[in-house]
Amino acid sequence: MTPELALQNLLEGNKRYVEGCLTSNNLPENRSILAKGQAPIASIIRCSDSRVAPEIVFDQPLGRLFVCGVAGNIPTPEIIESLEYAMNHLGVSLIVIMGHTSCGAISAALHNEFVDGLFAQIALSPNPDPDECAAHNAEQGISTILGSSIQIEEAVKNGFVQIVAGVQDIASGEFDLVAQTQLN
Numbered sequence: 616m617t618p619e620l621a622l623q624n625l626l627e628g629n630k631r632y633v634e635g636c637l638t639s640n641n642l643p644e645n646r647s648i649l650a651k652g653q654a655p656i657a658s659i660i661r662c663s664d665s666r667v668a669p670e671i672v673f674d675q676p677l678g679r680l681f682v683c684g685v686a687g688n689i690p691t692p693e694i695i696e697s698l699e700y701a702m703n704h705l706g707v708s709l710i711v712i713m714g715h716t717s718c719g720a721i722s723a724a725l726h727n728e729f730v731d732g733l734f735a736q737i738a739l740s741p742n743p744d745p746d747e748c749a750a751h752n753a754e755q756g757i758s759t760i761l762g763s764s765i766q767i768e769e770a771v772k773n774g775f776v777q778i779v780a781g782v783q784d785i786a787s788g789e790f791d792l793v794a795q796t797q798l799n
């Protein structure tokens with residue numbers, strides 16, 4: 616699946632989620648198909664926040680999303696290796712960095728609670744508004760991935776892979792894109 620079509624699938628699913636018209640029901644009879652293998656359409660970097668669930672927010676059944684999670688949705692080395700696996704072995708062409716409003720990790724970073732370690736990597740925007748920072752941090756994830764993975768950088772350059780960043784508004788459910796790599 617092309618990155619454009621994968622993104623269209625996710626945004627249409629998000630529209631269904633916002634409207635309360637979910638279609639993914641994960642029926643027991645589908646499990647025998649899932650047991651034979653997976654063909655996800657997108658990789659997602661999500662925050663560990665309990666209000667963020669890509670399969671629900673994008674209304675996708677099991678087997679469609681390759682989800683990597685860490686508080687603050689930071690592309691850590693382990694997450695980037697997972698993204699490389701999904702690209703190389705599962706043919707995933709779209710990577711989504713999924714920030715969200717009311718993010719505890721962002722708020723803690725704003726209050727300088729982290730002097731080192733994982734959360735010190737959260738990228739805060741010049742504007743100290745937490746939701747602005749969530750958008751900035753998600754966008755910054757694109758550069759982190761491109762700067763850390765030669766494989767993914769090449770695939771983006773060649774137009775095989777696209778990386779997008781966005782923010783899920785917890786209250787409305789809407790996922791808004793804030794940045795994306797340009798396809799050739």
Ligand SMILES: [Zn+2]
Nearest residue numbers: 662664718719
């Ligand atoms: Zn969060």
